[in-house]
Amino acid sequence: MASALSHVLAALRTATVAAALILPAAAVAGPVPAQDAATAGVVAAEAVTAGAVMAGAVTEDGGGADNPTAGTPGPANRLFVQALQLIRQADNTFDVAEESRLLKEADKLFNEIVTKYPDSPLAVQLVTNQFVGDFDFYEFRSRIRALVCNDALGSLCFLHRIGEMLPPVETPINAARWDWLSLAVAYQQLGDPGRAKEIMAPFVSAVRRGGVADSSGQDLFVARALSLMGQTPLALDITRQINDCSTRIYNLADIAKAASWRGDAALTNALADEAKNYASSHNCAWELGLVAQSLLRAGKEAQARTLFLNTVETQFSKFKETRGDCCPPELAVAAADIGEPKLALGLLSTVQDENPWTIPAVLGRLAKRGETGMAVAYAEQVADIDTRGEAFAELVEAAMKRGEPAAANDLMNRLNKLVDDAAGRRPGLLAQRAKAEKTFYNDDRWRRSFQLSINAAEKASNFVRRDIGAPLLAALVRIETGLPMLD
Numbered sequence: 252m253a254s255a256l257s258h259v260l261a262a263l264r265t266a267t268v269a270a271a272l273i274l275p276a277a278a279v280a281g282p283v284p285a286q287d288a289a290t291a292g293v294v295a296a297e298a299v300t301a302g303a304v305m306a307g308a309v310t311e312d313g314g315g316a317d318n319p320t321a322g323t324p325g326p327a328n329r330l331f332v333q334a335l336q337l338i339r340q341a342d343n344t345f346d347v348a349e350e351s352r353l354l355k356e357a358d359k360l361f362n363e364i365v366t367k368y369p370d371s372p373l374a375v376q377l378v379t380n381q382f383v384g385d386f387d388f389y390e391f392r393s394r395i396r397a398l399v400c401n402d403a404l405g406s407l408c409f410l411h412r413i414g415e416m417l418p419p420v421e422t423p424i425n426a427a428r429w430d431w432l433s434l435a436v437a438y439q440q441l442g443d444p445g446r447a448k449e450i451m452a453p454f455v456s457a458v459r460r461g462g463v464a465d466s467s468g469q470d471l472f473v474a475r476a477l478s479l480m481g482q483t484p485l486a487l488d489i490t491r492q493i494n495d496c497s498t499r500i501y502n503l504a505d506i507a508k509a510a511s512w513r514g515d516a517a518l519t520n521a522l523a524d525e526a527k528n529y530a531s532s533h534n535c536a537w538e539l540g541l542v543a544q545s546l547l548r549a550g551k552e553a554q555a556r557t558l559f560l561n562t563v564e565t566q567f568s569k570f571k572e573t574r575g576d577c578c579p580p581e582l583a584v585a586a587a588d589i590g591e592p593k594l595a596l597g598l599l600s601t602v603q604d605e606n607p608w609t610i611p612a613v614l615g616r617l618a619k620r621g622e623t624g625m626a627v628a629y630a631e632q633v634a635d636i637d638t639r640g641e642a643f644a645e646l647v648e649a650a651m652k653r654g655e656p657a658a659a660n661d662l663m664n665r666l667n668k669l670v671d672d673a674a675g676r677r678p679g680l681l682a683q684r685a686k687a688e689k690t691f692y693n694d695d696r697w698r699r700s701f702q703l704s705i706n707a708a709e710k711a712s713n714f715v716r717r718d719i720g721a722p723l724l725a726a727l728v729r730i731e732t733g734l735p736m737l738d
Contacts, residue, residue, distance in 0.1 A: 540581030587616035615645030
């Protein structure tokens with residue numbers, strides 16, 4: 252719901268535009284008796300030509316003046332005035348439900364102008380988010396979207412508030428924006444596919460223009476996001492045009508992962524083989540940990556284990572020769588998946604500084620395989636508070652899935668202590684507590700923690716707000732669907 256100040260400003264703007272529309276008609280109509288002034292004002296508002304606001308009259312079909320000499324407005328202008336009257340009524344009510352109803356009715360009238368009279372100056376101005384007099388249509392649309400926050404603890408309100416914090420997308424699009432793509436995925440999975448498509452379309456267009464044929468740091472993650480939105484054919488079409496080993500195999504692995512979540516075993520199997528064959532034919536090396544994970548997900552454990560062990564041997568051999576970077580982070584995750592706990596933790600210790608996401612990924616997988624004590628001990632040594640909190644949240648879920656509520660309770664206490672020590676100033680940590688609460692309690696009490704997380708993010712520095720969007724969205728999707736965003 253808009254603040255009192257925004258209501259006042261909106262009312263003033265609406266009144267200004269309405270006055271601009273009313274006064275010319277009043278002059279045409281001539282003087283009226285005082286007792287009829289109120290009635291004349293309403294009639295004038297509905298009968299006025301929009302010439303004071305629009306740039307000239309057009310034909311009736313275009314929404315302009317039907318009879319300019321008589322001051323009779325066209326249908327588009329008439330709808331516009333009616334919409335402004337509804338907005339004014341919304342500004343003057345204290346009833347939240349009534350305000351919402353009136354604004355939505357006004358929005359329908361604006362949409363009617365655009366769809367029925369697309370050639371009118373009004374339609375052009377609305378579609379291009381121009382001012383109409385002093386009326387800011389873009390601000391009005393933002394106000395319409397904010398109506399979801401009449402339910403302050405609803406997930407769509409959470410999405411709206413997170414979206415408001417994201418840095419705007421620069422045009423033309425030429426850089427990775429996983430935060431906005433995550434927002435599209437979240438809207439798709441939480442019940443607003445229209446908003447999801449609106450966000451996603453410019454990124455798909457950027458790919459179609461050929462801006463990312465070779466990723467080279469320009470990977471937009473579009474195919475990965477599309478796979479989570481169920482757009483598998485389009486995701487594969489985009490992926491198969493990319494010749495960079497890392498991006499190609501990451502995309503294939505993630506599309507296969509999304510297919511396995513949907514229960515599509517045939518596609519999961521086919522994509523695992525495709526990733527393996529592409530890696531072999533293009534001499535991909537660092538991505539073989541992903542291929543091993545895909546093979547394991549497809550049920551090809553023997554192939555996955557053989558590929559994994561050969562890759563580890565090759566990587567360690569090169570490390571001894573060059574003393575450069577040891578191993579790709581994906582190998583640590585693959586080791587945890589395959590069930591090599593000591594090797595997984597050894598690899599993790601070498602890659603975690605550059606790739607902190609591997610810590611909760613590896614520890615969560617180990618805990619699900621019964622290596623809870625080892626995983627907890629490692630998590631306690633993690634220096635970064637947010638990463639440690641995320642690891643605890645993963646361990647809570649693993650303990651609950653293994654039917655170990657006592658262990659889960661202990662981990663919840665550890666996570667709560669981190670949150671308390673931070674005094675509500677770490678939004679990422681609060682989001683991880685919300686995620687753990689959903690798993691542990693399986694009710695809606697997580698919503699309060701998630702609301703506190705967004706509150707903390709909105710009060711944080713610009714630097715924090717810039718980076719917190721994607722982690723918050725990942726936590727929310729995990730809570731609501733039980734499935735993670737992609738790594």
